Amino acid sequence: MPHDGHHSHEIPPDGWKYTGVRVIPGGSLDVNTAQTPGMNRAAAINFARVGAQKIWAGTVHIHPDAKTGVHHHGALESVIYVVKGRARLRWGEKLEYVAEAGPGDFIFVPPYVPHQEINASTDETLECVLVRSDNEAVVVNLDIEPIEKPENVLWIDPTHKA
Structure with missing residues (x-):
């Protein structure tokens, strides 16, 4: 029976019991995902x-003083929620813009924006929740000279190097 008169999906055989709302306990996250040096x-x-x-969500822990190379995420939109630590983002065609975010702050990264992600702390892990608008991990590395050189840890997605 339609719920709002515009219902176009069939009710699954389990009546939504196993295919409906899901709770994922924090202790059962899957680390078998694309890993990048300097972050987990x-x-x-x-x-x-x-x-x-249509979405991917998970956590990311970024090591102290770690910095990515300059990249964008193609057509994906990304939302980062800072749980602990201090994030610094640089963006623009020459990384001419910079902003920092702390616990409780949200960061939105639109499609195709050249950017660099930085843990602004030299001694504290940056802990974030990350949500992407697709399951596909897209990282397009760019040949732009970073203002803050990734001298300690260069984050290059080993699965998407080009």
């Missing part, structure tokens, strides 16, 4: 774990 990612929500079609 763990998936909470993706296609493999819960059947998500």
